[in-house]
Amino acid sequence: MTQLLSDIANRQSAAREVMARLGVASVNSGASAGDWIEQPAGGEIASYNPSDGSELGRVLLAAEEDYDEVLWRATHTFERWRLLPAPKRGEIARELGDELRRAKDDLGTLVTLETGKILAEGKGEVQEMIDVADFAVGLSRQLYGLTMHSERPGHRMYEQWHPLGAVGVISAFNFPVAVWSWNALIALVCGDTVVWKPSLKTPLTAIAVQHICNRVLGRHGWNGVLNLVIGQDDVVGDRLLHDRRVPLISATGSCRMGHIVAQAVAGRLGRTLLELGGNNGVIVTDDADPDLVVRAVLFGAAGTAGQRCTSIRRLFLQKGVAGAITEKLIAAYKQVRVGDPLDPATLMGPLIDGNAVENMMRGLRAIREQGGEVLTGGGRLNTGAGYFVEPTLVKAHPHMAILKEEIFAPILYLIEFDSLDEAIGWHNDVPQGLSSAIFTTNLISAETFLSARGSDCGIANVNIGTSGAEIGGAFGGEKETGGGRESGSDSWKAYMRRQTVTVNWSRDLPLAQGIKFEL
Numbered sequence: 001m002t003q004l005l006s007d008i009a010n011r012q013s014a015a016r017e018v019m020a021r022l023g024v025a026s027v028n029s030g031a032s033a034g035d036w037i038e039q040p041a042g043g044e045i046a047s048y049n050p051s052d053g054s055e056l057g058r059v060l061l062a063a064e065e066d067y068d069e070v071l072w073r074a075t076h077t078f079e080r081w082r083l084l085p086a087p088k089r090g091e092i093a094r095e096l097g098d099e100l101r102r103a104k105d106d107l108g109t110l111v112t113l114e115t116g117k118i119l120a121e122g123k124g125e126v127q128e129m130i131d132v133a134d135f136a137v138g139l140s141r142q143l144y145g146l147t148m149h150s151e152r153p154g155h156r157m158y159e160q161w162h163p164l165g166a167v168g169v170i171s172a173f174n175f176p177v178a179v180w181s182w183n184a185l186i187a188l189v190c191g192d193t194v195v196w197k198p199s200l201k202t203p204l205t206a207i208a209v210q211h212i213c214n215r216v217l218g219r220h221g222w223n224g225v226l227n228l229v230i231g232q233d234d235v236v237g238d239r240l241l242h243d244r245r246v247p248l249i250s251a252t253g254s255c256r257m258g259h260i261v262a263q264a265v266a267g268r269l270g271r272t273l274l275e276l277g278g279n280n281g282v283i284v285t286d287d288a289d290p291d292l293v294v295r296a297v298l299f300g301a302a303g304t305a306g307q308r309c310t311s312i313r314r315l316f317l318q319k320g321v322a323g324a325i326t327e328k329l330i331a332a333y334k335q336v337r338v339g340d341p342l343d344p345a346t347l348m349g350p351l352i353d354g355n356a357v358e359n360m361m362r363g364l365r366a367i368r369e370q371g372g373e374v375l376t377g378g379g380r381l382n383t384g385a386g387y388f389v390e391p392t393l394v395k396a397h398p399h400m401a402i403l404k405e406e407i408f409a410p411i412l413y414l415i416e417f418d419s420l421d422e423a424i425g426w427h428n429d430v431p432q433g434l435s436s437a438i439f440t441t442n443l444i445s446a447e448t449f450l451s452a453r454g455s456d457c458g459i460a461n462v463n464i465g466t467s468g469a470e471i472g473g474a475f476g477g478e479k480e481t482g483g484g485r486e487s488g489s490d491s492w493k494a495y496m497r498r499q500t501v502t503v504n505w506s507r508d509l510p511l512a513q514g515i516k517f518e519l
């Protein structure tokens with residue numbers, strides 16, 4: 001670990017070079033609507049590298065007046081942007097994808113520096129943005145509406161979709177740029193403008209992405225389509241939630257935040273798209289392939305240091321296979337290399353900050369109090385100023401209260417079960433409903449899990465883990481996960497308004513339902 005720490009120190013200068021190439025070093029303003037606001041008045045914060053606690057850079061925050069300037073630009077630009085034909089808007093998405101391809105290594109490295117996720121995942125996150133850009137280009141020619149047969153002669157009925165307006169996007173620290181792209185690139189081709197409020201834990205990646213947006217949109221003479229406003233939750237966040245000029249707030253983060261957002265936006269009858277916390281379970285039946293299970297669970301539970309909304313948190317093992325899989329998992333967990341996320345040999349980087357470490361330790365105390373047994377891990381790693389912890393396996397009882405909470409750390413509960421029905425019951429007995437999986441070679445078990453009496457989650461997988469979704473599907477979860485769907489499939493409909501049109505091309509005026517209303 002000492003060696004790893006000195007490697008991290010050596011890489012600080014490399015980090016500065018990456019940021020300089022991405023334009024982050026030269027502009028520290030946290031507000032942009034095409035042009036950067038030079039001296040935003042909301043104070044200053046630092047962004048830290050969770051691997052060693054060092055300061056990566058400082059960012060000037062937006063005050064209310066800076067927010068207003070950005071919002072003004074976003075709403076006024078919308079008036080023109082909505083009139084640009086969607087395939088032309090798709091061209092901009094294509095160019096954004098091209099720029100992201102060029103920036104993939106640098107931006108991926110910056111994601112790793114700021115979040116602590118390993119480099120393969122940092123770059124994978126940028127790849128996800130590129131994939132969404134490609135999807136958005138195609139989508140720009142497929143914003144289809146239905147046509148219906150009218151019951152009235154000489155009438156035509158159809159649906160068309162119009163842009164909504166300036167859309168607010170609030171993103172979480174753990175996917176600092178991919179989640180923005182799920183929202184912003186789809187909203188962009190739908191004809192909306194976007195105001196992005198990122199997490200204060202990851203402002204530099206947001207600034208780097210905004211530079212790319214400004215470059216591409218600026219080439220085409222567009223300012224104010226994709227906008228950034230970095231500010232405190234009780235200043236900028238609160239203004240955004242209550243702003244009647246913003247018809248949709250798409251918010252990604254904890255269930256706690258989702259409750260605040262949902263109530264504030266509903267109070268003005270605005271729309272929300274919520275992507276909140278998960279508590280993802282995997283059921284393993286006796287006939288499953290144990291090696292497949294161990295590989296999938298290792299990535300899904302220890303990967304990203306358990307800081308994915310889709311991380312595996314609860315593993316339900318049928319009694320015939322529980323012993324063997326538990327042993328294999330303990331052995332695998334002991335081999336996980338924890339350390340510098342820039343080192344290709346590392347599988348697990350640090351948690352995001354000291355609070356996250358404290359939260360994990362608090363969770364472990366509660367687990368022990370409630371009768372859980374730590375099988376391996378459970379400690380913090382003594383690495384100076386970095387926030388490294390051990391990946392942790394816990395033997396748990398199905399009725400422990402803490403199983404209902406999302407602890408955003410690499411803790412995996414192992415729970416034994418007898419029958420599939422029992423496992424499905426326990427699996428669904430949590431407030432969250434994001435992602436889920438079953439490992440089985442039995443068709444009846446798989447289909448039971450996928451049926452209406454199976455998993456109650458937004459995502460249900462067979463023989464793959466709960467994380468690592470592809471962008472082509474609609475992503476999101478049920479219950480307290482918020483019900484939103486983003487990215488692929490027909491998620492674009494959330495960013496548009498539906499208009500039902502009836503055209504009477506006859507010379508009569510028949511009424512629907514056969515009603516007669518004549519003098």
Ligand code: NAD
Binds near residue numbers: 197198238252253255
């Ligand atoms: P968080 O809730 O602390 O913050 C998320 C975002 O909400 C940040 O930008 C934050 O500044 C903002 N925010 C918080 N309170 C606010 C308020 N009162 N008004 C306006 N904005 C406010 O979450 P986090 O710690 O950054 O991220 C981790 C959480 O996000 C986990 O619960 C994880 O499961 C969830 N998450 C969900 C998804 C998903 O797609 N379902 C994806 C990623 C993360």
